[in-house]
Structures are given as structure tokens and as C-alpha cells.
Amino acid sequence: MITVSVINAPLKEVYVLRHIILSFAFVASIVNANDTVEKKTINEQLIETALTSRHALDILTDLTTNIGPRLPGTEADLRTVAWAENLLTSQGFDRVYKQPVRVPAWKRGIANASIVSPAPQALIISALGHSVGTPEGGITAPVVRVSSLAALSEISARAVKGHIVFIDHKMERHRAGKYYREVVGGRSNGASIAATKGAVGLLIRSIGTDSDRFAHTGMMLYDVKKPRIPSAALSAPDADQLTRLLTQHGKVTLNFELGSEHLESAISYNVIAEYDGAKFPEQYVLVGAHHDSWDEGTGALDDGAGIAIVTAAAKQIIDLPDRPKRGVRVVLYAAEELGLVGAKAYARENADDLHNIYLASESDFGAGEIWKLDTRFSDALSALSKKLLKELAPLNIEAGHNKATGGPDTSVLVNKGVPALTLLQDGTDYFDFHHTPNDTLDKVSPEALKQNVAAWSVMLWTTTNSDAELRPISLKKTQRVEAKELSTPQQ
Amino acid sequence: MITVSVINAPLKEVYVLRHIILSFAFVASIVNANDTVEKKTINEQLIETALTSRHALDILTDLTTNIGPRLPGTEADLRTVAWAENLLTSQGFDRVYKQPVRVPAWKRGIANASIVSPAPQALIISALGHSVGTPEGGITAPVVRVSSLAALSEISARAVKGHIVFIDHKMERHRAGKYYREVVGGRSNGASIAATKGAVGLLIRSIGTDSDRFAHTGMMLYDVKKPRIPSAALSAPDADQLTRLLTQHGKVTLNFELGSEHLESAISYNVIAEYDGAKFPEQYVLVGAHHDSWDEGTGALDDGAGIAIVTAAAKQIIDLPDRPKRGVRVVLYAAEELGLVGAKAYARENADDLHNIYLASESDFGAGEIWKLDTRFSDALSALSKKLLKELAPLNIEAGHNKATGGPDTSVLVNKGVPALTLLQDGTDYFDFHHTPNDTLDKVSPEALKQNVAAWSVMLWTTTNSDAELRPISLKKTQRVEAKELSTPQQ
Structure with missing residues (x-):
């Protein structure tokens, strides 16, 4: 009879019953082994x-x-x-x-990038969440590098106009991840600040602490009063590569294409x-x-x-x-x-x-x-x-x-x-x-x-x-x- | 005069000259510092x-x-x-x-893969070097998993016919990389052995020791007497995922598409x-x-x-x-x-x-x-x-x-x-x-x-x-x- 009632009991009651049986066994074993041992607390x-x-x-x-x-x-x-x-x-x-x-709903679509000159090669990117797409074939423009969102706010619109802005802000490793906040503004708000100065696209060094060829996506926001420019993250090794090319050659032209689309909510x-x-x-x-x-x-x-x-x-x-x-x-x-x-x-x-x-x-x-x-x-x-x-x-x-x-x-x-x-x-x-x-x-x-x-x-x-x-x-x-x-x- | 001749000298001679000067300086300093120190060997x-x-x-x-x-x-x-x-x-x-x-010349093209059922999701693959491509839209077929190339050789053609073969052979880490040889045969020769038994495609667990979502490419060879089937590697986490799905559900249907093409040599x-x-x-x-x-x-x-x-x-x-x-x-x-x-x-x-x-x-x-x-x-x-x-x-x-x-x-x-x-x-x-x-x-x-x-x-x-x-x-x-x-x- 007991067996039958256990089978028919709601799942929770089975657990309770099992727990009670186990607790009895547990207490019994303690009592047998050592009379002075106290029962364990619930925690x-x-x-x-x-x-x-x-x-x-x-x-x-x-x-x-x-x-x-x-x-x-x-x-x-x-x-x-x-x-x-x-x-x-x-x-x-x-x-x-x-x-x-x-x-809100959004489709990622394709995400391709490549150096056009001086050293043609593919780069690994990921569209930032809820970025707009590019026209088919992507956008091609010279790159202007800034070291942080703050630096972007400070440079002249003349230096930015017609460029792809590259925010190259490296995130440091920390047990509690405290440096995330220092760099994530570039991802959240970089596009609209760059667009205000006439940029045609935004690339950011991934908000991450690895050195793998994975780009880190994540949400971005457009200021409704500014033009919406396509935005993506570069993997850390690709950000390093782009920085080396800019340092050595001064001018680097890049193409990137995003198939991203906003959908009905x-x-x-x-x-x-x-x-x-x-x-x-x-x-x-x-x-x-x-x-x-x-x-x-x-x-x-x-x-x-x-x-x-x-x-x-x-x-x-x-x-x-x-x-x-x-x-x-x-x-x-x-x-x-x-x-x-x-x-x-x-x-x-x-x-x-x-x-x-x-x-x-x-x-x-x-x-x-x-x-x-x-x-x-x-x-x-x-x-x-x-x-x-x-x-x-x-x-x-x-x-x-x-x-x-x-x-x-x-x-x-x-x-x-x-x-x-x-x-x-x-x-x-x-x-x-x-x-x-x-x-x-x-x-x-x-x-x-x-x-x-x-x-x-x-x-x-x-x-x-x-x-x-x-x-x-x-x-x-x-x-x-x-x-x-x-x-x-x-x- | 010496200065001029150095500038005009071939690069190598400049180096030789510089080396001689440095050697003299070096020997002189040793002699000054301690008469008993011997001159360093060339090595x-x-x-x-x-x-x-x-x-x-x-x-x-x-x-x-x-x-x-x-x-x-x-x-x-x-x-x-x-x-x-x-x-x-x-x-x-x-x-x-x-x-x-x-x-030989070859174009990689796109490489997409996804589970069609029972758990629709994208997988990360890379075409094996010099694989043929798939038709547009890819090939869709149930997956048959084997633990190694040897296991593939042993299973019946009936179990393979019409399937995508998945060789799930894990490579162990070693200072001298000695386990590479044990697993690389699946990449080199898996496609033709699978094709002989009627497989429509080949996927292999990447020949690698990481657990990152990178698929490892590498050369494969077709036996000229066998049908050429498209072949790609799955990243290790994707191979794990596919194995879990196969273990739990028995049947897994997968689609993969390769845009690979052989070009003129x-x-x-x-x-x-x-x-x-x-x-x-x-x-x-x-x-x-x-x-x-x-x-x-x-x-x-x-x-x-x-x-x-x-x-x-x-x-x-x-x-x-x-x-x-x-x-x-x-x-x-x-x-x-x-x-x-x-x-x-x-x-x-x-x-x-x-x-x-x-x-x-x-x-x-x-x-x-x-x-x-x-x-x-x-x-x-x-x-x-x-x-x-x-x-x-x-x-x-x-x-x-x-x-x-x-x-x-x-x-x-x-x-x-x-x-x-x-x-x-x-x-x-x-x-x-x-x-x-x-x-x-x-x-x-x-x-x-x-x-x-x-x-x-x-x-x-x-x-x-x-x-x-x-x-x-x-x-x-x-x-x-x-x-x-x-x-x-x-x-």
C-alpha cells in the first residue's frame, strides 16, 4: 500500500517522503556511530x-x-x-x-570585413546588436582610430567625416569584471557620437579580455536624433592587426558589410x-x-x-x-x-x-x-x-x-x-x-x-x-x- | 673617409665591419675587466x-x-x-x-551548417582543403557517427548510405604532437572511404586539441576512383553538441553548404x-x-x-x-x-x-x-x-x-x-x-x-x-x- 501511494503522490510529496526516510536513516547512523555528534543544520x-x-x-x-x-x-x-x-x-x-x-526583433545577417589597402585580407567582425545593415557590397572608407569613446568625443569632425571610426579601447581582466563599464560605452553609444561627426561606420575593439579571433557582440543604441550608421566589433587580434597597419602606413581603407535588419517587434x-x-x-x-x-x-x-x-x-x-x-x-x-x-x-x-x-x-x-x-x-x-x-x-x-x-x-x-x-x-x-x-x-x-x-x-x-x-x-x-x-x- | 666608405659599402660589409669593431671593443673590455676571462666562442x-x-x-x-x-x-x-x-x-x-x-588552386567560399532537427541551431564548420562544394542550399541528411576512420571502415554500407558521416575522433594533447598522426587520416582519407559506402557528405571533429569554436581546416584527398563528397570540420564544441544530440535523440538531421570550388592550377x-x-x-x-x-x-x-x-x-x-x-x-x-x-x-x-x-x-x-x-x-x-x-x-x-x-x-x-x-x-x-x-x-x-x-x-x-x-x-x-x-x- 505504501508503494502505491508513493507512486500516485505528487512529485513534491515523493521528495518529501524520500527526504524524511533519508533523514531518519541519517540520524540513526549518527546516533549509532557517535552519540555526541549533533544533527546537521538545514544549511x-x-x-x-x-x-x-x-x-x-x-x-x-x-x-x-x-x-x-x-x-x-x-x-x-x-x-x-x-x-x-x-x-x-x-x-x-x-x-x-x-x-x-x-x-524588439532583429536579424543579424552576414558580417564580412576586409582591408582594401594597403594589405588586402579578411578581418573577423560581429555586428553589434540592433545595428543597421550596410548597403549590399558594404561600405568602403578610410579608418580613423581613437583610443576610447572619450577620445572620439574630443577629435574634430573634420578628422572623422567620411571615415569608419575605430574605437580601440582594450579591456583589462579583473575578477569582478570591473573594467567592463569603462569600455562598454564605446559599444553602447559610439555609433551616434561617431555619426554626429560624419562617420560612415563604427568598428570597436571587442569588449572582452581574450586574444582569440572571436568578435564580441552586444547591444548598441542609436540616438534617435542622429543618423544611424552600421556598427560592428572586431576580434582582439584583428584590432591589433588594424592598429599595426595604421601605425605603419597611416592610411588604411577598409570595407565592411552587415546584413543586419530590424524586424517587427x-x-x-x-x-x-x-x-x-x-x-x-x-x-x-x-x-x-x-x-x-x-x-x-x-x-x-x-x-x-x-x-x-x-x-x-x-x-x-x-x-x-x-x-x-x-x-x-x-x-x-x-x-x-x-x-x-x-x-x-x-x-x-x-x-x-x-x-x-x-x-x-x-x-x-x-x-x-x-x-x-x-x-x-x-x-x-x-x-x-x-x-x-x-x-x-x-x-x-x-x-x-x-x-x-x-x-x-x-x-x-x-x-x-x-x-x-x-x-x-x-x-x-x-x-x-x-x-x-x-x-x-x-x-x-x-x-x-x-x-x-x-x-x-x-x-x-x-x-x-x-x-x-x-x-x-x-x-x-x-x-x-x-x-x-x-x-x-x-x- | 672611413665614414664615406662605410656608407657606400654593401650592407653585408657594414655588418662585418660593425661586428669587427664590436668584437674589438668586447675583447678590450674583457681584458680591462679581468685578464683571466676567455673570449666567448662563436656559438x-x-x-x-x-x-x-x-x-x-x-x-x-x-x-x-x-x-x-x-x-x-x-x-x-x-x-x-x-x-x-x-x-x-x-x-x-x-x-x-x-x-x-x-x-593546385581552390576557393573556399561559404561554409554554413545547421541542425535541422531535433534542435535547430547553427554549427561552426570549415571546409577541408580542396573539398568540392555542395549544391546551393547545401545537403540535408541524417548523420551517422563513427568514433574513428577505422570504425568507418568497419561499419556496413547500409548504415552509411544517404547519410552524412561524422568522424568523432578526439585528438589528445602532447608536447611533440604525436597524436596528430592517429587522427589525421580521417581528414585526409575519410571522404573517399565514406563515399564508397554511399555517404553524401563528411564532417569530422576538428583535428585539434582546443575547446574553442574554431574548426580546423587542412588538406584532404579524393581517391580518383570514388565519388567526391563535400567535406568539412566541426569545431570541438560543435562536435560535442552533435554527439550529445545523437546520444539523446538517436536521429539528427543536419544541413551543410560549402561554396568551395577547384580553380585552374x-x-x-x-x-x-x-x-x-x-x-x-x-x-x-x-x-x-x-x-x-x-x-x-x-x-x-x-x-x-x-x-x-x-x-x-x-x-x-x-x-x-x-x-x-x-x-x-x-x-x-x-x-x-x-x-x-x-x-x-x-x-x-x-x-x-x-x-x-x-x-x-x-x-x-x-x-x-x-x-x-x-x-x-x-x-x-x-x-x-x-x-x-x-x-x-x-x-x-x-x-x-x-x-x-x-x-x-x-x-x-x-x-x-x-x-x-x-x-x-x-x-x-x-x-x-x-x-x-x-x-x-x-x-x-x-x-x-x-x-x-x-x-x-x-x-x-x-x-x-x-x-x-x-x-x-x-x-x-x-x-x-x-x-x-x-x-x-x-x-
């Missing part, structure tokens, strides 16, 4: 199960293999939404639903799953990741890993015998790459409910080991901060600052007063792969992924059961983040 | 100058920047020949000339430079490299580095005050990548003169530090071997075997009885970049390049002045090399 159990589970890796493998690239507004985007609904439904949440989001969806708390059912800890990716890789690091981590961590909470005091809400955002489109829609649609978000966070910085906890609480030395650091200490996570944005999408909520935290990953090599064809499953360390799930599980159990008051938060530093929301606001 | 001086010289790096930078890719039979190939003539002429050899070589040239010996003017030590490259990278490692190393080493000999007993001949071969085309032409054209080659060697395994000396002399324990090892010891070069091929092009000469040696480079990461777009200047370590020039200089001075008799050599092992001459015969 200790969560770490133990996370560090031995393949669940996150299985999710990530499935997503990157069976969907692959997930550009917003494409058919693959809708397949991803269906995949995300299925995934979350299978985890035992109380409810799973989706929220429609209108997203399309509908995508935020996919949301909820697991209710036992004591404060209206309150929840919101954990997120974005389900879209750039189209050239399979989005394993950006942000398949984030989906796998927050989903597997939430599943660990669902699998516990008791519910936490407040709930867990997982939000898989649409179209983050196009400018936090899904996150803004989420904040708009849930404007009346934001006070119920106890705190928010997001995993969107790859899959490196977590090494630091940043918070944005009313009190930097909150009892919750201390508790979290104590519980996360076995995972080698240290104290950070109290200016967390919680991740790119989460920054939208933080700007509306929602407390947040960031479990900061080691991003030393994140920008080697970010927005390139090389963002694939093999770049993810299965061990680091497990450590992430362990940390997120501990964070979820601790925060959903916390009694600390985290509001009101300081909004000072986040405003700046929103203005630069195309960058990944990590530090 | 010690060669090492010292090589380790502080930028000459090889300058050559390599110029070639990879101002020419870039150098596919045989293209206009870039002819620009390379002119570049090589200019380079060698500027070094002070006694004569520089070129030898015409007819080379063309003329290229071996470019040759000679510096005569003082005592045996008819004899010479032949050092080579190949001046062609695959078209996707700029051929920095394969084989721009080889050109830079042997040229800079020869220049070091030319710059010495005295000529060696026998001469130095530098041969920059055409069209090595297409099957040692230039080397075969060289051996044919110089058939009557091969007995004057004292020994031959080639630099064609990247730019890693040299760590081993292999020889092919009549006597493995020849006085010359011992002398070389003694002189090369300061550069951390150890004794190897006596079955050297001297490098791919040199193996043609070895097969005709010419003694050879190989200064074996550390190739641990050579096959990460080999035949990919990523074979660019930034992959070369300037310090390792200097060590290479030092070793080649010492080798040249020692061998051109040796009295040892190196003939006759054993031909036993080289025959096998010639049969597999599409591989890089290193070990």
Missing part, C-alpha cells in the same frame, strides 16, 4: 546535497543542447519560454506562469514560478536569471548557468521537509540582452506588489565560484548579513559592500527600493567568452556550478526565514547603474 | 645576440601584418613570394632566386637564398620553412614563425666575421599545405645536386621553445651529434632519437638519402591554433622565438663547420612518413 544539509548533485548541470546541458542560441524575438526564444515553463513545472513549485513582454515572456512560504505567504525572496542569449554562442555562461543555478537552488528548498517562512519566486526574464526589457516589464506589471519582495537577486555573471557577498540592506551590518556570512563561510565566501545591484535585471527593482544581494562569482575569464560564439557548455566548470547552487540554497533558506527588516535601502549608487544598464552592473 | 656569441635580437619577431610581424593569409594559387601567394624575395635579398646572402612550382615559387661556404663552396646545409599558409588565420605559427627563425638564424651566420666551411641555403617552400608541393618540386629540380646537401632541416611546428634534438645521421652517436648537444646545452636542448624527418618538406629529401635533423619545438598548444582563424601573431611568444633563433644559429655554425661524415642514412622509417605526408611528421 549544512543543503551544502552537502548541492555539492553532490548534477541537477544544475543537467538543466544547463539540456538548455544549451536542445535549444542552443536564444535571441529575443525569434522562434528559438519561444521554444525557450516553453522549455522554461516545462522545467519549472517539473520542479514542484506551487504555480508556474508567464508574463508577456513585447521585445515580437512577444516573449518572463517565466515565473512560485513556492509559497508557511508564515508570510504574501512575501517572497525573488531570484532571477535571464532566459535569452546572444545568438552566436549557446549562452551557457550568459545566462544558462544562471537559470540552472537559481532553479536548482529553489528545488533544494522545495525538497526540504518544511516550507520556509516566506516564499521563493523564480523569475526567468526575457530579453535582458536588449536592455533589461523583461525586467522592466516585470517591475511595471508588479508595481503594486514590490513591497512584498523581501529581497531580490540574480545570477548573471557566468559560472565561476562565488567568493563574495554584497548586499543592499538598510543596515550594512544587519543581523541577516552576519547570519548569511556565517552560513556561507564553509563555501569560502567573504563579506563585500552594501551597494549591491543584485545583477542587471535586479537593478530595476533595486531602483524602486527593493533590497538586494549579489553572490559575486569569479569572473576572471568571463569576458573571454561573453557574447561570443565561444560561450558554450564546455566553458562551465561542473564543480564551480555545484558551489554556486550550494551558496544560493543557503542564501534562500536563510533569507526566507529571516526576521530582519531590510528596508529602506539607499538608492544613491543604483541610479548610476540604471543609466548604464546595458553594462553588467557588477563590481 | 656563445650567437646565442647572446639571438637572445637579445628582435629580428625574427620583426620578420614575423611584417609577414603576418602586411601579407596575412597566404593560400597557394592566390594573389596573396604571389605577394608572399615577392615579400620573401625582398626579405632574403635584404639579409646579405650571396644570391636569391626563385623556382617555379605549379600548384597556378604558378607559385620556392624562394631560395644562398650564402657560400669558404672551404666547400659546393656543399651546404639546407634550412627551410614554407611560405604558404591556410587562409583563415595569418599563418603566424604555421609557418610564419619558421620563416622568421631560419632567416634570422642564417642572418646571424652572415653577420659573423668569417664564412663557415660550407654554405647555408635557405629554402622557403611553396604550397606545403597542399601536400609538400614545393618540396617535391625542389627535390625534382635539384635531383643532381642532392649529394651536396650536407644535411637538411626545417622549422614547421610553431614557435614553442626547442627542447630536443633528433637526428638522422649514418651514426646516431656521430661526433657531430655530440658536438651539437654540447653547444645546444645552454639552451636546454636534450638528446632525441636518430629517426628525424627534419620536418614535413624535408622528409622528401630524407627519402632521397639526405641526412637531416629536427630541432623539436614544444608543441603542447600548437594544435590549439593549427589551421584555424586563431593562428595569429599574438599566439607567438617573443622569448621562445629568440630561443629558437639561438638554437638554429648554433646548429648552422656547428654543422656548416663539421668534418663528420653523415651518409648513408637509414631510410627505414621515413618511407612511412612519405605515405602520410599530409600529416606533420613530428615525434
